[in-house]
Amino acid sequence: MRQFGTVTSVKTANKIKTMNKIDSKVRANEIIGTKQIFENPMNESFSIKLNGQTVEAFPGETVFQVADRTEVKIPSLCHDDRLAPAGACRVCLVEVAGQRRLQPGCAWVVTPDMEITTESDRIEKHRTILYNLYMADHELDDAGLPIETGNGNELRELCKTVAPMGLEPVSAPRAARPGDDNPYIQFNPELCILCARCTRYCDEVEAVNAITLSHRGAETTIETAGQRSLIDTTCELCGGCIDTCPTGALIEKKAPVNLVQLGGTEAVRSTCNFCGVGCQLDLHVQNDKVVKITSPEPGETLNDGNLCVKGRFAYDFVHHPDRITEPLIRGTDGLLHPATWQEAISATAEGLMKVRDQHGADALGFVSSSRCTGEENYLMQKLSRAAFRTNNIHQCAAT
Template structure:
């Protein structure tokens, strides 16, 4: 059985994957080849944006001629390899590993609002029927409830030391705010001098939250909305804060925005966000946000009105300013939260209607 694997199809050589010959591009790992052919190989330390690490050992596969199973994420495919991704032996290994990981965690189930990848461990526990509790004992995690930052929950009692948070902070963000201390059972995720995130190099981008597979690092602001009734819906949109155009998924229940997650397939950001894009969504439902037009009455107070009245009042004000003080008396400042089309219309309004180049954008500062 062949799978369009000849060199003419853009492949460099062939291997045998679960009995079928498949094409391989030079440099691909066994895991990448298996993923491309939709083989369900479990992993907890793997993030496609990061260098393969091989820590969790869940992605092991059997290679013909090899004494022991090998980690597929760190093993490069070589011509002629014969690989098996599923067998009774592999399932036994994976189940025992999951049982041991579960014994380390205070919670094997966490709220999905914790983060994008927060359900990965729970899904695998169910897949391998690993909620046995037979390895229950001491736990190595030590949480930081004293860290009062408003964004990131540091619940290390649920940490499995996959190091995805450490690696995404270093490899993707270049911040190196998160590190590892001690070894073996005493391993801990920490910051420099074991301090608070606010005192570290952390920029609160939220990358560590979204890659954590257990909810050990979680989104405080989203979890604060856990009691909002209704089913959680995701809506794909673009972050309004700057011109990069990062794709985000808005989490909502009914008419309430409860959180933001980065779009891992976003062409501009590929799962990354800044602190504003990740956490600064309070303005959407802030009680001080205007929900209808208002004009100032003769009593000096603002009063609710309709759009026609408000727009007529604004036009009269602009006209009076130009007649009394000249065209340069008008200055426009566009909002960084407005879409690009609105910013374009704003500059056209100032330049075309008033004949002045006095237009700026608050994002520039």
């Protein structure tokens, strides 16, 4: 259990604009702790200097939170709004006036009149060497950059911004999990930067604690207890670890590895079709096939970047060969036979009208579906009521 009152997830005002219901002051106050959000909602803001500009800040905010409302961009690898700041990747170090050392922008809490500098020769030098160190500890492609596995590699993008030093590889002895036969989640230690976003997500958000940082120093890696397959752990296969991984060390086993290299896919925003939470999904489509499902960015929609095993992975059914692909009419032999749409629609209309004509409209029962769309439910009840004049229309409202 993290300490009550520490920074948890704080969304920036501009990110949640579209949610139009949580004002930024309440958000800013999140870090002070639940109680005070309500009892002291009008905390006074103050100003700080960010790269020489005067900007507004709220008590308890970090440099990141303040900067998020401005044009100032601070790079980072280990930060995720949903997680407590770790300050581990060291990418986000900034200069704080009066502090001898560089400080992590993700975790440094601002106070009135503080002066923060995010770009300087010192920071530039720091980033250059740091990124080069990461490259010395990471699988590189022919261009000498951290390789892209199809899940996006934020480290690769950062490394493009600095001059390569050509540091000799350190060949850290990190263990993989070769025997893990789970069908969804693949871990490649050669691409892992030990930012611990996956393990922290597994602990702080999904809260199942299936994976952990293990060993130490050069041998530090991500493991399960006993290096068992994720299937045999408390893992619920939510895939949030893949989603939060910045380098592609965690990838989906079932999505095409080359998704990104193929120039990206068309993503269609939709709503999950399983439980009643209403998570938003991005369906990635290739050749008229759903090949991957991801969540919108944290802070954008109500699922806050999160999905469960069903929402993220259980989409094989869409293109399953068992799908019914043609209308069927039961023949005199008692079996279902393919038919044209016209035949099937006529048969349906005749069957329903015959019962209505013989037994009255209330001998018909219409079962609509809580799995179908609102429009379809509207049309189903309209069919029952307007076309057949019966209110015998329901769906599994209770389940």
